[in-house]
Amino acid sequence: MARVDAGALWAGACDAARRVCEAVGVRLHRDGSRRDTSRRHVAPNLGVHDIAIDLGTANTVVYVSGRGIVAAEPSVVAVDSLSGEVQAVGVEAERMIGRTPATISATRPLRHGVIADFAVTEQMLRYFIARAFDRRWAHPRVIVCAPSGVTEVEKRAVEEAALAAGARRVHLIEEPIAAAIGAGLRIEEPVGRMVLDIGGGTSEVAVISLGAIVVSRSVRVGGYEMDDAISHYLREAYQLAIGSQTAEAIKLQIGSAAPLADELTTGVRGRHLVTGLPTEVPLRSEEVREAIHAPLEEILRAIEDTLEDTPPELAGDIAREGLLLAGGGTLLPGLARLVSARTGMAVTLADSPLTCVAIGSGQALEHFDQFATRLPPRR
Numbered sequence: 001m002a003r004v005d006a007g008a009l010w011a012g013a014c015d016a017a018r019r020v021c022e023a024v025g026v027r028l029h030r031d032g033s034r035r036d037t038s039r040r041h042v043a044p045n046l047g048v049h050d051i052a053i054d055l056g057t058a059n060t061v062v063y064v065s066g067r068g069i070v071a072a073e074p075s076v077v078a079v080d081s082l083s084g085e086v087q088a089v090g091v092e093a094e095r096m097i098g099r100t101p102a103t104i105s106a107t108r109p110l111r112h113g114v115i116a117d118f119a120v121t122e123q124m125l126r127y128f129i130a131r132a133f134d135r136r137w138a139h140p141r142v143i144v145c146a147p148s149g150v151t152e153v154e155k156r157a158v159e160e161a162a163l164a165a166g167a168r169r170v171h172l173i174e175e176p177i178a179a180a181i182g183a184g185l186r187i188e189e190p191v192g193r194m195v196l197d198i199g200g201g202t203s204e205v206a207v208i209s210l211g212a213i214v215v216s217r218s219v220r221v222g223g224y225e226m227d228d229a230i231s232h233y234l235r236e237a238y239q240l241a242i243g244s245q246t247a248e249a250i251k252l253q254i255g256s257a258a259p260l261a262d263e264l265t266t267g268v269r270g271r272h273l274v275t276g277l278p279t280e281v282p283l284r285s286e287e288v289r290e291a292i293h294a295p296l297e298e299i300l301r302a303i304e305d306t307l308e309d310t311p312p313e314l315a316g317d318i319a320r321e322g323l324l325l326a327g328g329g330t331l332l333p334g335l336a337r338l339v340s341a342r343t344g345m346a347v348t349l350a351d352s353p354l355t356c357v358a359i360g361s362g363q364a365l366e367h368f369d370q371f372a373t374r375l376p377p378r379r
């Protein structure tokens, strides 16, 4: 992928005017609530850098201007249900999933890319913001990524959570746009570019031109649906119950979207549904492929539907430029091959599929004020 000059890129994107502004959904002023207003007065930018957060269903990746990525951890929070106190966030909390005593719950506060538990998301954002600046009370300007298919209410929830967690001002950026920028695509040009982002809870396909999304599909299927499909298969075929972490580990170990040169086998431990005893069964990579066929098909259909809706000129560009893959789910071996065989297009995997959304949002940070001066305040 060609790398781009971030300054030229965003200047171009801004010049594409209203469509770009809509795509990025800038919010300059809050509704005058005391909390936000007071923060603007008492908390000027005391050396605090701006921050971009890829708030994902599976992982939260934090980028600080001038420093790059400073944190990439699972979006998991462990809370003591009696005191309401946060016990752990990120990697530590993820290790607790399925292993907590009754008084502690380790949960993922986002589902399918949107906030499912507002209070816990706020706590998680507070943790990541404090961690990024190594202090408790930082009030940075924040850009947060949101899936392109989210509703206004869901967008508002993200903004509110970021403000409640200490952000001074918040912009939202659509995930496919951020992924494209992070992967170095020149999205400001009048040329169609296509992106597929497979995350933990959502998959998004978007055609981008002149800095904005022209056509897109967002399906609530991602890596977790593949994990669920593996659990389901083991129940049906071997009467074996496994946890979500084990299902994901199987996918990472022997999962694939297309036949492998050397097919693999692994031993899977779980609880036998009939005897109730701990049991181990051998599982082949062909079986895992069969298990995850349905969620993969849904993602492929989303690509085909998007292509069908793409205007002919842009479709011609995409046929020439190919499709960019981003998001952790696209690391599944054989996925690029499968997508290419199905669409007949060249497919390129982003250099860093798990972080390119945060990197792209981070590049957008450098132009925070540029957006602020060009856009009317939203009240």
Ligand SMILES: Nc1ncnc2c1ncn2[C@@H]1O[C@H](COP(=O)(O)OP(=O)(O)OP(=O)(O)O)[C@@H](O)[C@H]1O
Pocket (backbone or CB within 6 Å): 055, 056, 057, 058, 059, 060, 112, 113, 198, 199, 200, 201, 202, 203, 222, 223, 224, 248, 251, 252, 255, 326, 327, 328, 329, 330, 331, 332, 333, 353, 354
């Ligand atoms: N090597 C791999 N092979 C297959 N899947 C992988 C691999 N590495 C990570 N994943 C999957 O990628 C998903 C996480 O990707 P990512 O961090 O991009 O999601 P997210 O941005 O948090 O989610 P979303 O965008 O849906 O809100 C998980 O389901 C994980 O199992």
Ligand SMILES: [Mg+2]
Pocket (backbone or CB within 6 Å): 056, 057, 175, 197, 198, 199, 200, 327, 357
């Ligand atoms: Mg994502």
